[in-house]
Amino acid sequence: MSVYDYLYYIILPVLSISILIIFIRFLMGPRLSDRVVALDLLLTTGIGIIAVYSIHTNQPAFLDIAMILALIAFLGTVAFAYYLEKREKND
Amino acid sequence: MKTIIFKTASTYLLPLLVLFSIFILLRGHYLPGGGFVGGLIASIAFVIHSFANGIDQTKSIIKFHPGFLMPIGLAIALMSGAAPLFIGESFMTGLWFEEPFSVIGMVGSALFFDTGVYLVVIGVTLTIIFTISETL
Amino acid sequence: MELLLVMLIGLLYAAGIYMMLRRSMVKLIIGLILLGNGANMLIFLLGRIVKGKPPIIDSASKMLTEIYADPVPQALILTAIVISFGLQSFAIILVKRAYKITATDDLDELNTTDEIYE
């Protein structure tokens, strides 16, 4: 089995299944915070998938997307946290 | 949101992200990226900063209303598009310097155009988000 | 994969329209976003999909020669995404403003401008 096949037939499916598992938490909640955490993890795992996919397709360009994903995933979390606190203040 | 951790982190993230956004802008002609995504990243940098430090502080860093980036950016894009009209060629005809510049590569009207896009996107995003934050 | 994407597009359109038909303003906006996503996916799919061959000329060559993804739909979608972003952000703020003025989420209550005698 080559590196290529290993990544494609083992790593990528395992990462995908991880995403599915995380998605279950997203659906379950129960609080918004839980979903935000799940979302954050979902994105982080996405970076992993992208990295593996870039090897698989031999396209380093895809790593740039991983870079942006890493940057912005943070923003979503921050925004939700910002919201949670604001809501707390307003209520 | 007054947390030291976030505040400190945002102070360091801001220049880093802006730098990164320029990088994304400049390489757009060759690799994924370009003015639009670049502009978004730059504005995200400022947004993060404003979340951590409050709008006023972020505004005082930028020193002018980000909305003014919109006409500036539009003007740059318009100029780079309209310049060929003055030599009797069609709008948006590419004009290029003969030799590539180091780092940036070929410099031509497309790059100016993309820079216009970059500025507009920053102006737009920040105007929207700052306005919303201010009128919450 | 196309079959799955087709179903997904159908689902996006259906969901978008279903949400647009609700009486809640927020749902309306979400419906519009879903619809926009559906349209973008549609352009993407109908430009025919190619796996792992982005339309980027590698540093060694001067043109794309082997199989590559059609760059045109991509450019169109990029434009469409950006435009929808502009429109959507405006719409979101509009809803916020409408809610502030009318103090209701119920679109059925926003019908004074249609009254015959006014």
Next chain:
Amino acid sequence: MIIAILSGFIVASLIPILSKSIKGKGSIILPFLPLALFAYFISFIPQVSNGKPVDVIYSWVPSFGIDLSFHLDGLSLLFALLITGIGALVFFYTYSYLKGHPYLDRFYGYLSMFMASMLGLVLSDNIITLFIFWELTSISSFFLIGFNNEDPSSRKSALLALSITGLGGLFLLAGVLLLGATGGSYSIQELLSQSEMLKSSGNYGWIIFLIFIAAFTKSAQFPFHFWLPGAMKAPTPVSTYLHSATMVKAGIYLLARFTPVLGGTAEWNTTLIIVGAVTMTYAAIHALFRLDMKGILAYSTISALGILVFLIGLGTDQALLAAGVFILVHALYKATLFLVTGIVDHETGTRDVSVLSGLGKVMMPVAVAAFLAALSNAGAPPFFGFIGKDLIYEATLHLGDWAYVLTGAAILTNVCLLFAGLLAGYKPFVGALPKQFEKVHLPHPTMWVPPLILAGLGLVFGLFPTLIETSLIQPVFTSLVNNDTIIHIKLWHGFNVVLGLSMLTLTLGAMLYWRLKPSETLFNRTLKFEIISPKTLAEKFRGVFIILAQYWTGFFQNGYLRNYVITILGFLTLLLGYRLYQGVNLYIDFAKLTELTIYEVIVVIIMAVSIIFTVFSKSRLVAVASLGVIGYAICLIFLFYSAPDLAMTQFSIDTLTVILFVLVIYNLPKYKTFSSVKVRVRDGILSILFGTLIAILTLEVLSEPLNRETSIFYAESAYLLAKGKNVVNVILVDFRGFDTIVEITVLVIAAIGVFSLLKLRLKSIEKE
């Protein structure tokens, strides 16, 4: 000639500009316009009576065959003389009648405009031009009827008149266009030669139907007559000019004008006879019970118009001759009576015949004019009216089977008209002068001279019919029958049946006058029949129409956004479904599809679940978060299928959208479910249907081959010609850079919009 016709328009448009100098005494110069025109048209008499019509053509819209082409033959000349002659008198009359009125200048403006329109109407050879002038008469009439615009009933009458004549105008438009389309020309002269072809064409029925409606509305034929009594709200000069002498005769003119072209068929004749007969008797009987002088005259006018239609409908040479003569007869005596009514009203302040009497003592010349007109109306010899009546009986008596019935109707009508004429032209001036009228005096000569002239002419033409026999009546007849028959009109035909009938009419009329005394109670009794009158029916119809409008508008424009959306989408779904069902063959080439991999399947599953989750989520925040997941899943799909730029952008935009939502969400309403289960199921079905259609459509397109010319060009020239290696970016900033500049403009506008939506708060004074 064009200057002659358009001079009225020119004057009318100059009046607002020169209003200062024309106001007051200066306006006395205006009557000289119609006077000059009258003289101008008189000058054509020799030529026209020699059988040489005058034709003038000015090019206007040559590309559609619309010219200002004028054809002055006998019929047009008669009308032109009536228009300008009576016009001149009315203009003079107005000078005193509206003396000191602040809007005298406007009044003259409308009047000039009307006169010009009317001249244009009767002189046009081009049927489109004719229609144009026709409509202009309606509009000027609208302004004239509504001249006392602060009086609600004036406004109502003006609206009613415009509605009916406007409706008729549209029928005329439809008619002349159909006529033009069928006959291949808009020139009446040219259509004359197509006469046989037109009559045999399949459109003939429609053409005459449309033209009839136009003529009947304009000439107040039953059941469209009811606007005319209301139109008497206008100042008397208007009633005189428009509603007795000229405009209402436009319909008659139209029928007369088209008689040679379209007439002579059974449809043509029967319709006109029936409508004319019904109108003349119906209106004549109505005239019996009026108290208002103007009301009496209005109904008698309608009746007279009915007689004219009736005569044209008879269509024999005698009948057409009678029609030609009666036009002139009626114009002379009816105008006189109206002018007299105006003087009475002006001086006494009332028009109620049950009150008025003995006025002859204080305004003799007026009474003379009135008597003369009443006698001419009565058809007493030696007045011109006698000749007219003779000709009518002559015509009806020669009709074979229907002769008795029709003659009877004519007699009945004439008796009633005679009564009406006496009531308006005789009764107010005889008998004792009530106290309240003792101070009444004769008005300015410009008011009483015109009726006297007109009434005098009625006598003169009666005594000396040769004055007009060859010069005026013969050409009229020629243009009506379109052949060379020579006519003779004279006062005395010897003792014959016709004379007997005339005498019978006179006697019956006189008896009626002595027997029937109009009174309030009598009048009120007749009002009971109003429930079934055409006017009431029309008003009911209008009411029903408004209810229909309310129902229709309320049904579609119901104020509920979701109903609008569902209508639009239902419509789209229906059409798409029908079209897909009609012509699409479902065929999927599985070999061409790309393979499935587990990671893609998982992404698709996540996306599908998220979509459903978004739709059914009970919390808006969860919906927004799951919208985010949808976006990220799309981003991954873009990534897998070679669109890194798209993935980047989608990702950033998606995050920004989520942030926007999150920032405003606590200013947004909480999620609520408003709709019932039934509605949701309905919406669900529609949505699924639509989604399925789109999916089928997509599959169908996927099975088609794609032309790759453009994409190949981009791939090959991105670097060589546009110096970039990221082809997508090159497209964005170069090949299709225009899209991008517009796209960023959209963003800028949206940002300004958000800014103004959130920040702009109008102070109360700044609203508009």
Next chain:
Amino acid sequence: MTDIIIIALSSLGTIFILLAAVGVVKMPDLYLRISVTTKAATLGIGLILLASAFYFNDSAITARVLAIIVFMLLTAPVGAHMIGRASYFTGVKMWDKSKIDELEGQYDSKTHKLHSEDQKSLRNNKDGGKAK
């Protein structure tokens, strides 16, 4: 050699991610989920990214990969801190088997100010002082 490094790094990374995924589902309260997942994932992704750096073996790409890792190390803990803190505000409860909560009552509910001294004992002292 590179192959082995790639396989090793990517496998290890994937395992960490899988762990995080399982953790996020299995952990009984939010703080534990944050605690378990954010870091495990960061480590996992870092390893996978390194694997790709090895695969491409290009200084520019390596630099970029390092940049991503640095970014993640910089942002992930901040994000975790933010969401954890916000959740605490919104009253997300800790697992009932938790041992100790020294944060309880330390936030000023109005100003969101966080105190360093133990507020409970301070209050008790005050009350006690009054009682004396």
Next chain:
Amino acid sequence: MIKTRFLSNLLLSLIWVAITGNFTVENFFFGFLLSFFLLWIISTDRRENKYFNRGPKLIGFIFFFLYELIKANIEVAYDVITPKHYMEPGIVKIPLDAESDIEITLLANLISLTPGTLSLDVSDDKKVLYVHAMYVKDKKEFIAAIKNGFEKRLLDIMR
């Protein structure tokens, strides 16, 4: 102040070179100009700090961090994969020696990055750090481990 500015400038130029992956003099100068411009635009009030004086210590610290990271990860992993929970979680207050914002932030982040611990917040007077931990067998021991481990090493580098 000028020195700090210069150092930040230099640092940003290096990052530029790193992310562009173009290790040439021109690129460095370009990055330098760019970041100079940026810093001029974004002049934030940043306290003086000396990044490069403590190079060797920094490397030592990185290895220490990696060690902690892996060790803790394994510990948590065990808890995750086994059905039973062995943990004894809690929120612990840790008094801080670190004073400057950057020190506190770095410390808090490092704690967060090691599995099992999560810096929840810093008190407004910057005196204590509240940490959520999975394994608080003994509160004092836990505090001591952090203070002697991360904080001490970190402060060594920073000061």
Next chain:
Amino acid sequence: MNNPYIVLPVIFQLFTAVLLMFFWFRVNVQRLITIICSLVSVGIAIWLFNEVYNRGILTMQAGEWQAPFGITFVADIFSATMVLLTAISGMAVAVFSTGSIRNARLKFGFFPILNFLLMGLQGAFLTGDIFNLYVWFEIIIIASFVLITIGGEKAQIEGAMKYVTMNLLASAIFLTAIAILYGMAGSLNMADLSGQVAQIENRGLVNVVAILFLVGFGIKSAIFPLYFWLPASYHTPPPAISAIFGGLLTKVGVYALIRIFTLIFIPDEFLSNLLIVMAALTILSGGLGAILQVNMRKIFSYLIVCHIGFMIAGLGIYTELAILGAIFYLIHDIIVKTNLFLISGLIFKLKGTLNIEKLGGIYKKYPKYSLLIAIPLFSLVGIPPLSGFWAKLFLIQGGYLEGQYTLVGFILLGSFLTLWVIAKLWSEVFWKEAGDLPKKINVKYFKELKPLKQWAMIIPIVILTIISLYIGLAAEHIIVLSKQISSELMNPSAYIEAVLGTKTEMP
């Protein structure tokens, strides 16, 4: 023929807008710039019209990328006419706004947005690329969103909710249609598509796409049963804004329908019948709606719907004559509807209300204005020989020649309802005795304005009135023009040739 400058109308609008943005807070400077620049753009439009009229179809290949690869701009006589009308209406509205719009709104970008809107319109008329058309449409709608909400009053927001929703829906449908079109034909250039679509064997599919375009553009042009957004919203913003909306926005939808259905999708029998039915019901709905209303602007709004039906009728009949009628009507309607909404603005400033039941006495107090206003009012009715009349001639004649008698009936009914409504309006607003002015009113009355502002409101109305008089009295010119347009539309080969010419060889 190639001419890079045909894009000037668009570029100049953008330039103006950007320039105005630089003077964000200087309202008076903005006023001055607006007036000057709107005059210049009329000049540019006249130049373009002249150029096209004399030299035939002009094209501009953006970036010198030959069609179908780049974005092509095409100025045929239809486009040039629309550009000219847009410039004129835009100028009228811009000048009017300098007098009528209050500073508060001006400080929030009214003038830049107005110019962006005009830019969008000019772009939509000139572009020869279907996706680029979509983009212009988006500019138009976002600019109109901003304009319709600027000020943010309750009625505005309520109207805007409907306006925005349905326009976004239309855009989504339009985009879907483009996606499918590209998926079938692989091109975006309209001239190229003309040929490509004709070659597609699966006609069923082509017909389906045509439906999508019909509905997408149909919503924008407010055809039955897609018009609901229009009466719900057009009366809510300041009158100057309604004027540009009423004059131009729906017309750009009509323009697109005409363009698409003459160039790319030649209607089959089903489609023309569908268009005819829709046209008839549009006329009916607009007319029935109008007779019920008491708000002057709502009356005009419904009349817009009604008269859109006339134009669609022309397209549905689909003969050169009928399309001539539709084009003539389009030309007339742009000028007159713009004018009428400006007039409603003037009346509002005079009287402080637009409720025709409360209005009155204008004829007595302002006889000259009244007569001025009467001209566009009766032009709208189509009193001959005013401008609205001529188009109907061709539509009816076109209907006759194709045997569409029922449609002719509806056209006549629409005309009658218009007549009824306008006569009622005239009688109520101008003739009726003046009622009391509303006491609590949030406007500066006309008489309180500075003379300069008064003139700024009157002059545009006078100019537009003169133009509509010209259209009516010199109908021959307009007919010749419309005839040329309709013959070019019905025989698009010249258009296609001008755009595609000889394709460049690939490198």
